[in-house]
Amino acid sequence: MTDSTSQERFLQIGEAAERARLTQRTLRYYEEKGLLAPPTRMEGGFRLYSPQDMERIERIRQLKELLGFSLAEIKEMLDAEDVRLQIRAGWRADADAAEKVEKLRRAREVTLHQIQLIDQKMARMASLRDELAERIRKYDEWLLKHTEAAGGSDATQGEGRATVGS
Amino acid sequence: MTDSTSQERFLQIGEAAERARLTQRTLRYYEEKGLLAPPTRMEGGFRLYSPQDMERIERIRQLKELLGFSLAEIKEMLDAEDVRLQIRAGWRADADAAEKVEKLRRAREVTLHQIQLIDQKMARMASLRDELAERIRKYDEWLLKHTEAAGGSDATQGEGRATVGS
DNA sequence: TAGCACATTGACGCGAACGTCAACGTTCAG
DNA sequence: CTGAACGTTGACGTTCGCGTCAATGTGCTA
Structure with missing residues (x-):
């Protein structure tokens, strides 16, 4: 098994972006802004992202989307980290x-x-x-x-009983 | 008491902005973008924000800062709401x-x-x-x-035992 | 009635976070 | 060794969410 499924290989920017659900431009931009360390390159100059790079990219997304930090703030955090x-x-x-x-x-x-x-x-x-x-x-x-008053036919789309919980 | 403390009065944009921790520009911008209904005005044209307006403004802040929605998304939500x-x-x-x-x-x-x-x-x-x-x-x-190994004096700032929890 | 704080609209400006070419080089299958 | 797919670096464009004048009007106090 040479690990065909996912992890543990180096990815070019295309696949890297795809997996991270980001665009290539974004990855380059992050690099440009110092959020990502310049990844290793192939001889021709193509970027190769290591699994660690991918992890970091994922972290960036989390911090940005989930917590709403700016890229500058994220950079600070990652730098310290x-x-x-x-x-x-x-x-x-x-x-x-x-x-x-x-x-x-x-x-x-x-x-x-x-x-x-x-x-x-x-x-x-x-x-x-x-x-x-x-x-x-x-x-x-x-x-x-309103529905029991107007004694109507109750067959609007089947949204079901979505639980709201405590 | 004619209610000197806070609630229940109409505010001009200056005080409204101050209380909401926003700028006047932002309030006008929200209005311009349809997030805020045009508030009532004084005869001269000065905006007067009702307590309900203030509530809505607060909601907008919550949705934006807390959940990170765009103003467009927030507009949709509030419209439906x-x-x-x-x-x-x-x-x-x-x-x-x-x-x-x-x-x-x-x-x-x-x-x-x-x-x-x-x-x-x-x-x-x-x-x-x-x-x-x-x-x-x-x-x-x-x-x-590292601290017990280097048998050091352990008296750096009193950060205390901040609990991390489960 | 003057004066000053506060407000109004319009317009341009700006930083963040990318999008989108253009021109060109690289990889690799056939 | 050629062609299609993929990548590279600029460089300019765009959207969002306001900031910042400028010119002008309003409210209230003295």
């Missing part, structure tokens, strides 16, 4: 000590801050959700009143 | 019946869809959160190793 990779690499060849510990602390703080932001957002989203769910209940109430 | 207000108003003067029930169904669907989007987002955010929390644990692990 990159300590991780520097660790995996030749880190034990520790030139100086305390500085790296400090970097680690920084990275930890950044990540923690992200978590806090997520928690805040989720809380606010939950409360908005409640508001909307309540609204649904009102709609249902009114609809019941 | 406006059935609610048409209900509160002279609705019982029902000219025709089925059409309004249909509008209600539409509004319900739109709201339900919003809820589903929120649920999806929250799920993805939760999983991202988990990932980040896991990362924090790794950081702590490494930090422990």
Whole structure:
């Protein structure tokens, strides 16, 4: 098995973009903006994205679409986070000590801050959700009143009983 | 007391913008784009925002900042949702019946869809959160190793034991 | 009645985040 | 070795969501 399904190979920009659900332009743009490190190239100059690159691309999408950060903000985050990779690499060849510990602390703080932001957002989203769910209940109430009053044929599209939940 | 504290009065664009944490330009822009119905005016032409207007403005902010929708998307949502207000108003003067029930169904669907989007987002955010929390644990692990190894003085800023949770 | 803060419309400007050519080089199957 | 598919670097264009004048009108105070 030479791994035909998905992971663990280097991808050219076309397939990379496709898998990431982004455009080639976007990938190049991210690179241009320093969000993505310049990927390795083939001899002819074609970009080759490693699985790690793909991971990072995915992270960028998450941070952008899910949390709504600007690319500049995302860059900051990833930059701070990159300590991780520097660790995996030749880190034990520790030139100086305390500085790296400090970097680690920084990275930890950044990540923690992200978590806090997520928690805040989720809380606010939950409360908005409640508001909307309540609204649904009102709609249902009114609809019941009006449909049973007008004793009509109730055969509009089969949307089914979508659960709203707590 | 003629209500000096906050609610229940009409505001000019200056104060309205201030309270909403937006700019006057933004409010006018929203109006221009149809997100806000043209508010009432003073005789001279100055805009006067009602409490309901203020509510709507707040909703727009929520949808934009929290969920990251575009103004166009928000407009759609609010438009569909406006059935609610048409209900509160002279609705019982029902000219025709089925059409309004249909509008209600539409509004319900739109709201339900919003809820589903929120649920999806929250799920993805939760999983991202988990990932980040896991990362924090790794950081702590490494930090422990490196600080106990280098037998250092551990008195860097009092960040405290920030809980990461499950 | 003057003066100043506040508002109005119109128009142009701007940064972010890409889209879209154009002109050209690379890869690889046949 | 040729052709189609794929990629490369500019460079200019576009949309969104406002910012920022400028010229002018309004509201209220003194």
